[in-house]
Amino acid sequence: MPEKTNVAIIGCGWAGLRHAVAYRSCGANVLWAVDVDKRRASAIARSYPDTHVVQDVRVALEDPAIDAVSICLPTHMHSDTAIMAVQAGKHVLCEEPMATTLEDADAMVAAAAGAGVTLMTGANVRYSPLYRNMSDLVQEGVIGQPVLVRLNRETYIPGASPDDKRWESEFPDSKDGVMMSGGIHDFEMMRMVVGEITSVHAVKAPQRLHDMRSDDTSIATLRFANGALGMLVESCTSRRLETVSGKEVHTLRIDGELGSLYSPDPRSLQLYTTREDYLVDGRATRKDIHIPESDTFLLEVLHFLKCLHTGQEPNTSGRSQRRSLELVLAAYRSMDTGVPEDVSYAAALD
Numbered sequence: 001m002p003e004k005t006n007v008a009i010i011g012c013g014w015a016g017l018r019h020a021v022a023y024r025s026c027g028a029n030v031l032w033a034v035d036v037d038k039r040r041a042s043a044i045a046r047s048y049p050d051t052h053v054v055q056d057v058r059v060a061l062e063d064p065a066i067d068a069v070s071i072c073l074p075t076h077m078h079s080d081t082a083i084m085a086v087q088a089g090k091h092v093l094c095e096e097p098m099a100t101t102l103e104d105a106d107a108m109v110a111a112a113a114g115a116g117v118t119l120m121t122g123a124n125v126r127y128s129p130l131y132r133n134m135s136d137l138v139q140e141g142v143i144g145q146p147v148l149v150r151l152n153r154e155t156y157i158p159g160a161s162p163d164d165k166r167w168e169s170e171f172p173d174s175k176d177g178v179m180m181s182g183g184i185h186d187f188e189m190m191r192m193v194v195g196e197i198t199s200v201h202a203v204k205a206p207q208r209l210h211d212m213r214s215d216d217t218s219i220a221t222l223r224f225a226n227g228a229l230g231m232l233v234e235s236c237t238s239r240r241l242e243t244v245s246g247k248e249v250h251t252l253r254i255d256g257e258l259g260s261l262y263s264p265d266p267r268s269l270q271l272y273t274t275r276e277d278y279l280v281d282g283r284a285t286r287k288d289i290h291i292p293e294s295d296t297f298l299l300e301v302l303h304f305l306k307c308l309h310t311g312q313e314p315n316t317s318g319r320s321q322r323r324s325l326e327l328v329l330a331a332y333r334s335m336d337t338g339v340p341e342d343v344s345y346a347a348a349l350d
């Protein structure tokens, strides 16, 4: 691997732009910006004479100078493109969800192993200082054994999905809703902070955004291997001041036997615990922990580049991230059947 990694960004929309910024901040060369929509690729290349724009992914994959690619295409295109890329000898950082079926995810993992290249997924929550902090506190037993976990992800999309997101309604099997796009990150985060999940029971609300073929509001109730219960709420139809102003509201609360942890936003964490070594003058008080602003795409890309240079397996390898996809797909099966899905076989793998 050369000192300066040469990369191609495949898919130059919302996520592609963030990957490009992150690579440049890490000192990597973005040699190709690939998008069927030339304007989007040009937006990434603007002011960077070394970045070439192309509409056909094969041009970038045939370039021997390219070491690695970031796949930021619509989700249903990830698996075919990732397999083409690894067969061309390129390391791959693939956005989440890595695929829409477990078969596709497995084919990606096998193709990368066969080609001897790295396949990492963009499960950026794993690199978030907030969730790492929460995970450490839970591991250290600061709130005791977790009992109840509540996670909300809420946005507001007025009326219908925007035109440039029509791909969200092009998944072959309609598992294209909020439980897939947001839930994949939230299952991952809960596994990281609380532990493995053994049962998923999900329901969806009647469809309000008719351009989305699948759920626009859904809930999953969960059971964890450590006995905790969880509730995951995903919605892109939430009308509140923050969401109608375009913000995503993302909150996580964990109640344990000794106290609780609550994150009202990505920069703050509230800890209340009755554990003896945390008492102040013999009393339990709330501790507000400020989490410095961070770019999880940058932290993820830094880790990817480090793994390419050291040969280390990424923390979010394709092999490990298959599991969160498995849980999301279990949630969709449960929505169809109306009964909980036993996913304890996944917990046993840990």
Ligand SMILES: NC(=O)c1ccc[n+]([C@@H]2O[C@H](COP(=O)([O-])OP(=O)(O)OC[C@H]3O[C@@H](n4cnc5c(N)ncnc54)[C@H](O)[C@@H]3O)[C@@H](O)[C@H]2O)c1
Pocket (backbone or CB within 6 Å): 010, 011, 012, 013, 014, 015, 016, 034, 035, 036, 037, 040, 055, 057, 072, 073, 074, 075, 095, 096, 097, 122, 123, 124, 164, 165, 181
């Ligand atoms: N990790 C995260 O937090 C996060 C956040 C947002 C999106 N994502 C994921 O990133 C992926 C992309 O999402 P997005 O929001 O950036 O979507 P987007 O629609 O903004 O971007 C997708 C781009 O792919 C391009 N494209 C479509 N078909 C193509 C083809 N055949 N060849 C080349 N380009 C093509 C489109 O023109 C578009 O510019 C999705 O899988 C999504 O789930 C992850």
